[in-house]
Amino acid sequence: MKALMLGNKAVARGLYEAGCCFISSYPGTPSTEVTEEAAKYPEIYCEWAPNEKVAMEAAFGACLAGKRAFCAMKHVGLNVAADPLYTMSYTGVNAGLVIVVADDPGMHSSQNEQDSRHHAIASKVPMLEPADSSEAIEYTKLAYEISETFDTPVIIKMCTRIAHSQSVVETGARIVPTKAYEKNIAKYVMMPGNAKKRHPVVEERTRKLAAYAETAPVNRVEMGDTKLGVITSSTAYQYTKEVFGDNCSVLKLGMVNPLPVQLIKDFAAKVDKLVVVEELDPIIETHCKALGLEVSGKDIFPMEDEFSQSLVAKLLNDTATDSIGLSEPIPPRPPVMCAGCPHRGLFYTLSKHKCTVLGDIGCYTLGAVAPLSAMEMTLCMGASVSAIHGFNKAAGEEAARKTVAVIGDSTFMHSGMTGLANIAYNQSNSTVIILDNSITGMTGHQQNPTTGLNLRGDPAGKIDLESLCRAMGFARVRVVDPYDLKACGEAVREELDVHEPSVIISRRPCALLKYVKHKPPVKVNPDKCRGCKSCMRIGCPAISMKNKKAVIDNTLCVGCGVCTQMCAFDAFETAE
Amino acid sequence: METKNIMIVGVGGQGSLLASKLLGHLLLSQGYDVKVSEVHGMSQRGGSVVTYVRYGDKVYSPVIDRGEADYIVSFELLEAARWLPYLKKGGIVVTNTQQIDPMPVITGAAVYPEQLVEKMQAAGAAVDALDCLALAEQAGTAKAVNIVLLGRLSHYFDAPEAAWLQSLEAIVPAKFLEINKKAFDLGKNAGK
Helix, strand or coil: CEEEEEHHHHHHHHHHHCCCCEEEECCCCCCHHHHHHHCCCCCCEEEECCCHHHHHHHHHHHHHCCCCEEEEEEHHHHHHCHHHHHHHHHHCCCCCEEEEEEECCCCCCCCCCCCCHHHHHHHCCCEECCCCHHHHHHHHHHHHHHHHHHCCCEEEEEEHHHHCEEEEEECCCCCCCCCCCCCCHHHHCCCHHHHHHHHHHHHHHHHHHHHHHHHCCCEEEECCCCCEEEEECHHHHHHHHHHHCCCCEEEEECEEECCCCHHHHHHHHHCCEEEEECCCCCHHHHHHHHCCCCCECCCCCCCCCCCCHHHHHHHHHCCCCCCCCCCCCCCCCCCCCCCCCCHHHHHHHHHHCCCEEECCCCHHHHHHCCCCCCCCECCCCCHHHHHHHHHHHHHCHHHHCCEEEEEEHHHHHHHHHHHHHHHHHHCCCCEEEEEECCCECCCCCECCCCCCECCCCCECCCCCHHHHHHHCCCCEEEEECCCCHHHHHHHHHHHHHCCCCEEEEEECCCCCCCCCCCCCCCEECCCCCCCCCHHHHHCCCCEEEECCEEEECCCCCCCCCCHHHCCCCCCEECCC | CCCEEEEEEEECCCCHHHHHHHHHHHHHHCCCEEEEECCCCHHHCCCEEEEEEEEECCCCCCCCCCCCEEEEEECCHHHHHHCHHHEEEEEEEEEECCCCCCHHHHCCCCCCCCCHHHHHHHCCCEEEEECHHHHHHHHCCHHHHHHHHHHHHHHHCCCCHHHHHHHHHHHCCHHHHHHHHHHHHHHHHCCC
C-alpha cells in the first residue's frame, strides 16, 4: 500500500523490515524520530542511552551477540561516538550494525554545520545517502546486507530535508536474520598486536567496497541531454532534477563512501561539462579532481547553508524567479522560551546578578536571547561544566564569584558528569546550575536517566542528581524552585560567595509536559498597573504592553507567577 | 501536471503539522505524487515556522522557494506578510487575521505593521483573510484554527468534499472529529 511517510519514520520502517532487534540512541534534531518511530514496533528493543558514545557501544554489543543492531544521532553526536566508530571499523561486526547520522545544513536546530561524510572517510566506514523516504527504507535494508557481507558498520547519512520530509513509500514484510556469538579474540580485542593485523583487513575491505560502488544499483546514471553532466546525491539530486529534468545527465550517488572511480570517469566522458552539486563540503568534487577530471563545484556553489531548486537554477542555469513582498520591514519572530518555562526565573536571576554564564545545549540556550541575555558561551554538550573550571582557574577568585555554568538534566547526564568530576577533583571554586526540567526538552520530550521512565514511558531506573553530586565530592548541593525568584536569588548569591565548588539544582518540570497542572492565567489590574515595564524584563511571550498597561495573553499564560514577583505595585492578580 | 506548491506558515505550536499531514493525505488520495517538508526543533519554540506541501505527477524537491508558492496558508497575519515573497505571481494567500506579537514587538524593539491585508493586496497578492480563531471557537475549540483554514483552502481545490472528510477522519482523533468537521464547514462557508 502507498503511504506518505516521514524520512525518519521510513528509516524506522526499514529497520523493522530488515529484522533489526536492538536500538540505542540519544535524541538530536533531526534524527530523533527514527528511534521514536522504531519504538512503535514491539518487536524491536529500543532505548535512550545517556549519550551517543554509549548508544553506539551498546549497539555494538548487541551486534556482537548476534542481533541486527542500530543507533541514531545528529551530526555532532557522531563526534561524541567517533571513538567507538573508528575502532569498530577494525573489528567489523557479527550481525549487521547500522548507524544513522543526520546532518543539519542550514542549522535549523544545531550549533554547527559540519559534514558527516568526513567521519565516514576518516573511519573507513561505508556511507549510504538516501534522497527520499522510499530510498530511506531501501537503503536501510541494503545497509544491513553491506554490513554483513563486508563485515563493517554502515552509516546512513540523513539531512534535515530528507529526515523531516514526507514522501511516498511502499512497505514490505519483516525478516529477522540472526547469528550466533562466537569468541574471536583476534577480531574483537583491539590491542596493538591484533589491531595491527586488522588494519590491512580494513584497507582490503575499502578496496572491495570501492569495487562494489562501481556497479551498486544505488549509484545510478540517468542520461539526458549531454551538454551538462551533474554528479550529485541526497537533496541536491532532487533540486537538480527539479530544475533540469531530462535536460541534463545525472550520476546520482546513493553510496557516498567509498566513491566509485570508473563509473565517474565513464560518466564524465559522456558529457560536455561536468559539475558536482553537493551541499556543504566538496567531498565528491575533490574525489573527481583527484581522478584528474575537469570539474566545477564549489567555484559555483556555496560551502554554507542548504541548497534549493532556485539556487541551482540561478547558479547553474542562470534563471531567476520573480517575487513580491512588502516594502516595510517585517519584525523577526525568533524562538523564545515558552510561557511558564521553568528556566525563565533562573535566567532572570542570573541576569539580575550580572553573572557570567557559561551555557550548554538545550531549550535553555534561549537564555542568551534578549531581554534576558544571560548566556555568554555555548559550545557543545557538557562544555559549560568543563569550561567553567578552566575559566575560573584562569580568571581567578573574583571572576569565580560571579561566574556560573548552566546545563540541563539530560545534557548533564550526556556529558556534564565528567566535567563535574574534574571540578571535584581539581577543585575550582565553580558554581554549576543543573536546570532540571525532568525531560529532554529541545528535541521534543524524551526521557533520560534522571526521569525514572524509559523510552516507551514505562518505569525505569532513576538517577538521583543530589546523591550523584554529593558522591562526587560536592558538599554544597541545594535545590531551588525557579518559579521562586527570592529563593533563586539567595541560592545564587550564597553559592557564589562560598569558597568551594557547589551545585544548584533548579528543579521544575517543563511546562509543556502533559502531567504538569497549570494554574489559571494571571490577571492584570489596570488600576494598579503603572506601565513601568518591570514585568517585561523576564521576556515572557504572554505579556505585552497595550496602551501603557501590561496585558496577559490568556491562551499562553499558565499562571507560573514569575511576573507577579516582578511587580512593585501588585498589579498582577493570581487566582487561587 | 506541473508541480503545485502550498506553504503553511505560522507560529511554533499553532498546529501546522496536523494541517500539512491532512493535506498530504488528501493529495495522495487524489492520485498525486506528494512531498511534505516540516521543520522540527528550535524554531518550534514560538518561532516562525513553515511547512511545504508539493504535489503533481512527479515531485522532486521537498522545499518551496521564493516566487514559487501557489498558495500560502497562514495561521497568523504577520507570518503571511513575512512569507509573501514566496508567493507565485497570481498565487493566493489564505490567512487567519489573528495577530500574535513576536518578542521584538513585545519588548518594544519593533512595531507590528498595520493593515497588512491591504498592503499585501497592494503588493499584488490575492488575499483571502478571515478570523479563523473566532470560527474555531464557534466550532468548539480554539485549537481548530488549522481545520478552519483548510476548510477555506478547500474552495480552491478540485478535490470533492467527501475526499476532504475522508482525510479528516483518517488524521484527526475520533473524539475531536465532529468539532473539526464543524470547523471545516465554518471555514469553507465563511463570508458566503
